[in-house]
Amino acid sequence: MNISVVIPLLNEQDSLTELHDWIANIMQSNHFSYEIIFIDDGSTDNSWKTISQLSKKDTNVKGIRFLKNYGKSQALHAGFKNAKGDVIITMDADLQDNPNEIPDLYNMIKNQDFDLVSGWKKKRYDSVITKNLPSKLFNWAARKTSGVKLHDFNCGLKAYHKNVVKNIDVQGEMHRYIPVLSKNAGFTKIGEKVVQHQARKYGQTKFGINRFLHGFLDLITIWFLSRFGKRPMHLFGALGVIMFSIGLAFAIYLGVNKLFFNPTGRLITQRPQFYIALTTMIIGTQFFVAGFLGEIILRNRQDKTRYLIKDQLNIN
Numbered sequence: 001m002n003i004s005v006v007i008p009l010l011n012e013q014d015s016l017t018e019l020h021d022w023i024a025n026i027m028q029s030n031h032f033s034y035e036i037i038f039i040d041d042g043s044t045d046n047s048w049k050t051i052s053q054l055s056k057k058d059t060n061v062k063g064i065r066f067l068k069n070y071g072k073s074q075a076l077h078a079g080f081k082n083a084k085g086d087v088i089i090t091m092d093a094d095l096q097d098n099p100n101e102i103p104d105l106y107n108m109i110k111n112q113d114f115d116l117v118s119g120w121k122k123k124r125y126d127s128v129i130t131k132n133l134p135s136k137l138f139n140w141a142a143r144k145t146s147g148v149k150l151h152d153f154n155c156g157l158k159a160y161h162k163n164v165v166k167n168i169d170v171q172g173e174m175h176r177y178i179p180v181l182s183k184n185a186g187f188t189k190i191g192e193k194v195v196q197h198q199a200r201k202y203g204q205t206k207f208g209i210n211r212f213l214h215g216f217l218d219l220i221t222i223w224f225l226s227r228f229g230k231r232p233m234h235l236f237g238a239l240g241v242i243m244f245s246i247g248l249a250f251a252i253y254l255g256v257n258k259l260f261f262n263p264t265g266r267l268i269t270q271r272p273q274f275y276i277a278l279t280t281m282i283i284g285t286q287f288f289v290a291g292f293l294g295e296i297i298l299r300n301r302q303d304k305t306r307y308l309i310k311d312q313l314n315i316n
Contacts, residue, residue, distance in 0.1 A: 002032040003106055004085030008039045008075030009093035013046045014202035016093060020054050020061065023099045027060075030103050037062045037079050038093070042069030048311065055313040063313035070307040073175040078307060080165035082315055086110070088165050092156035098196040105159035108191055115164050115187035118150050118179055119157035121197035141216065145223050146180040150192055153179065157195050163187070177222045184226045232298065236291030244284030250277035 005023055009016070020036060027034045038051045040063065051063040064078050076090065087109045091097035101119065108117045135154065142153045154176050168181045179190050228235040250273050258268055268274050 001035060001085045002087065003027065003034040003102065004079075004083035004088045005034065005036045005102070006039070006076065006079030006083060006088055006090045007036065007093050008041055008072050008079065008090075009043065009047060010041045010069060011043045011045045011047060012093040012202070013043070013050050015095045016047060016050045017054065019093060019095055019099070020058070023102070024058065024060070026099050026102055032103075032106070035060050035062055035084065037064065037082060039063075039075040039079050040065040041071065041075045042066045052313060059314065061313070062315055063311070064309055064315060065311040067308040067310045071173060073170045073173055074307045076175050076178075077170045078309070080168075080170065083162070083165060086162055088160045088162060090156060090158050090160075095201045096198050097155075097157040098198060101157060101193070101195045105157075105193065108193065109159050109161050112191070113189060114159075114191040115161050115189045116179055116182050117159040117191040117193055118152065119155040119195035120150070120152045120192050121155055122151070122194045123197060138216065138219075142177070142180075142219055145219055146177070146183070146226070148179050148183055148190060150179055150190070152192075153177065155195070161187075172221075173218050174222060176218065180222055180226065230298065232294030233291035236287045236294060240284045240286070240288030240291065242284070243280045243287060247277045247279070247281030247284060250274075250280070 007019070016038070023034075023036055036058075038054075038061070040048050040051060048063070048065050051061070051065075055061040055063055062082070064082065066075070066078075079090070080088065087106050089102055089105060091099070097119070105117050105119075108114050135152075139151060139153055143149055158178070160182075164182050164185075164187050167187075168178065168185050170178060170181065174181060183190065224235075254268050254271065254273055254277065258265070
């Protein structure tokens with residue numbers, strides 16, 4: 001199979017038929033073998049009914065329906081797990097991503113040997129205040145922190161070689177940082193393509209301004225995981241040794257001063273340096289224990305269920 005198109009969605013019943021017809025036309029005109037995997041992330045409208053109807057008339061349509069809303073990362077994880085194409089294309093279901101970009105994205109993966117190609121919505125049709133400016137700030141911070149030189153990390157339109165999606169773990173809210181996860185996994189040939197962004201035709205956006213706050217917090221998380229995720233003791237152990245050494249130095253100073261220079265003076269417990277020494281030694285010990293526990297957890301981590309599937313269509 002040439003292409004798997006993975007489409008996570010939440011309450012997008014009005015756009016699904018048009019999106020399907022558009023994608024199918026592109027695939028057939030380019031003679032691609034393909035599948036379209038819709039992942040219904042707990043929709044409360046008739047999205048699943050529409051997907052069921054599409055699957056009956058088109059055997060290339062597959063569907064996964066979650067028991068409740070788990071989030072975009074979990075939806076992508078389920079799609080990646082079940083995708084069978086050599087190239088996996090992801091796009092949003094709201095018709096703001098243009099399916100006409102699929103052939104070029106496919107060729108960049110197959111003929112130019114990219115591991116991942118991310119879309120760049122250079123010209124956007126979103127609100128300047130609530131989306132464009134926060135997005136530019138977010139992408140700047142992501143570039144500086146991760147070292148991945150992309151203009152638009154959060155663009156839903158991306159193409160992946162199948163080896164990438166089968167070897168990365170998308171969880172939590174990390175779908176924004178799949179290029180970073182791919183780089184950390186060793187897939188370093190990451191490209192970018194300017195893609196057409198279209199104004200929303202149906203419904204309303206599911207994301208508010210608060211997603212950028214969550215995005216920055218996730219950015220800190222992924223920075224930590226990329227630097228110390230496999231060696232937490234290197235961070236916490238180092239901080240622990242530094243803090244404990246500071247406390248120990250104060251303690252030695254107080255002891256020497258009391259024994260040799262001021263034996264009849266005030267008690268050690270009456271001096272502020274004593275509490276600095278005590279506090280830093282306790283904090284240092286806690287940092288060291290945190291790093292030790294992190295190493296134990298890392299070596300005993302087991303995969304846990306991220307979502308519960310309610311229904312499936314054409315999934316083997």
